[in-house]
Amino acid sequence: MSFGLPPLKVKPEPASDMKVQDGPFGIPNPFVEGLGTTKPKLGMSHPLEASERNYHLNEEKMNMTMLRNIQGLHAPLKLTMEMKFAxxxxxxxxxxxxxxQHDVITGRYLDIGFEDILNTPDLCEIAGQPHAVVERSLGLL
Structure with missing residues (x-):
């Protein structure tokens, strides 16, 4: 008996469009395009790359499905509402x-990852004037 719930095993979805803008010699020009813009146009280099990119989303879907099967509809709705407010x-x-707060609700505060070590605010290269940043976010600039 199926209630229309997603399966517990999440299957990775491969990229459908693999268009590369070629230069005059049939290869992308890194001087014009840049090295960072070339890789996303090529698609995925490994089948696990899509799965790893969407790891947290897939884990959240699986946890919500299990929670719904075990406790009913109210538990995932409550957690979703709390995450939305966070x-x-x-x-x-x-x-x-x-x-x-969002990390505590999702349980990510227990994980130490790449972004915890190399993504500290004191290493950030983007620093703007506070008044200009606020005015741009409000649409005044």
Whole structure:
């Protein structure tokens, strides 16, 4: 008996469009396009890349499906509502946010990853004037 729920095993979806803008000699020009813009146009280099990109989303879907099967519809709805409210909490645009409440709800505060070590605010190269950043976010500039 199926209730129209997604399966517990998540299958990766391959990229459908693999268009590369070629230069005059049939290869992309890194001087014009840049090295960072060439890789997304090529698609995925490994089948696990799509799965790893969507790991947190797939894990959240699987957890919500299991929670719905075990406790009913109210539990995933409550967690979804709490996560939505945690994402809405904001600071001024020029202040960094740790998103601690959202990380606690999802359980990511227990994980130490690449972004925890090399994504610290003191290493950030983008620093703007507070008034200009706020005016741009409000659409005044």
């Amino acid at each position: 994402k809405k909490i904001g600071r001024l645009p020029f202040l960094p946010s740790s998103n601690l």
